[in-house]
Amino acid sequence: MQKLWDISPPVHTGSPVFPGDTPYSQQWCATIGPGCPVNVSAITLSPHVGAHADAPLHYDASGASIGAVALDAFLGPCRVIHAIGCGPLIEWAHIAHAINPALPPLPARVLVRTYAQAPAQWDGQLSAYAPATIERLADLGVQLVGIDTASIDPADSKTLDSHQVIRRRGLRVLENLVLDDVPEGDYELIALPLKLTTADASPVRAVLRSLPG
Template sequence: MNRWIDVSQKLTNEIPVWPGDTPFSYQVSWSKEESGSVNVGQINMSTHTGTHIDAPFHFDDEGQCVIDLDVNLYIGDALVVHVKNAKRIELKELAHLSLEGVTRLLIRTDAWTDRTSFPATIPPVDPELVPYLAKQGIRLLGLDLPSVDALDSKELAAHHALHENGIHILEGLVLDEIEEGMYELAALPLPLVEGDGSPVRAVLRQK
């Protein structure tokens, strides 16, 4: 049986976060020396650190929080495709693909390979692509980027278009070594009752 491949960013105190967002930190707050039996760690982080999902509440005050999302969205067959050297992720990049029966689409752009620093620019998803993806049956879109929109966007047109078309968002994947093809995906969010997003441990297994 094929082994699961970890496609998550490693959470270290050096992981880059969105400029201005909460830095990630882990420390042992209660040591074995102090407790007499165990080390207990403390984490401080943004819900959008590393590999994570966006809940609609992230960009819509009336949107669903993480706990309201169907966990089945984040487990199951996923198609990995490569869209490299693109300025934008548009229909022309995907029109040649057969997406029949595909529910989860993961796009490898290779636009963010140095994950020791936050990227200066990324290829955003064209909102006009979204209705096409929805028509094909896509319900989860994953990217190896920190956002589906341009980094300086305030309108977040792609976020809103995906939400309006019933497509959920998985960002910050590490797909550097992943070839095109069908995989099994597991990328479960934490059960955050009021969460606008959640880190995930994303793994793939080739079918």
Template sequence: MQTIDLSHVIRTGMPVFPGDETPNVRRTHFINKHGFAQTALDLTSHAGTHVDAAAHLFADAPGLDWLGPDNFTGWGAVVDLTALSAPVIGQADLAHLADVEGLDFALLRTGWDKHWGTERYYRDFPALDETGARFLGGLGLKGVGLDTPSPDPVDSRELPAHRILFDHGLVIVENLTRLGDLPAESFLFCCLPLRIADGEASPCRAVGIAL
């Protein structure tokens, strides 16, 4: 069994979505002074590798504290999209997922995580079009994960891919990394968020477990 870390490190000044507050990770207590170490975290719920729940867009959707661990664990498959000729992911790019039995999470590997930490990361990244989002929504999945900032383009205001996926009961995992280290299919995927009251999103430690 091999556990593969799919999460970016949370640190002060890390990249954030345009308009979000920059995280600050601050040591408040020190072993040599206080006898123990303690850290204060100042960050938004969408910082780094994180899970979006439907409450992100829908006021009547349950918060993270109402969603059980089963919503964030299951069998995964990686879709290799590194050869995309355009920054649009449509149904045709995902069609083979219909043949994967027992699939819970579709992880879309675009290779965009190579730009993490640069200004380009939040510009012109591959995103789902509505055909791709509807196709994924119709597969009976628990969630979709991406190695990009969002399933929608950075300048999208209506967020159609988010809405379609949420309408089908999926969670969305954003800012994944190292998807190329996973097998194509038949691995366990876990993206457990913090149990935040009425939370719409949370940083998570996403991992893939190759059995």
């Protein structure tokens, strides 16, 4: 029996959001009662709330919307690497222990855990990827990078250097994952974005599944 890990944070009123982003809110448009057989709600949120996939449009004025992005990168073998307490940037030295010739070949998807426990509030001191780390991962054939913080760039970055690397190298990205209970190792990633035809990102229900055998 293959095991599943749900690596998506709960989304609700009060879920942390990047300062200035639209928080999650919900209102009921219809409720079960006399003359109404169903509950129907309306929700408002930034597509960057919770676990999400950025579209090229998020960091490139002429980039593709998330609905136009191919799904291949969001589904398949991945490696979870721990870099807990690494500091402001995930440098190559923080993840090199999980990328070496003694291990199976590196999958095309890499998720890095930086928190011992994911915070319930916005973290302005979040850990991000060093641009050089993403460059080296891309050199090794990685197609998607993921992280358990709100951004692959520092929260106060105005240049988004790591986002610019994934733009230039054609990588995909997942942010706001929850990897608290996931041991280092290889898994199958399933984290498909919605087909939002004009959006700069999409929420995902990200899960990991143990590999067979």
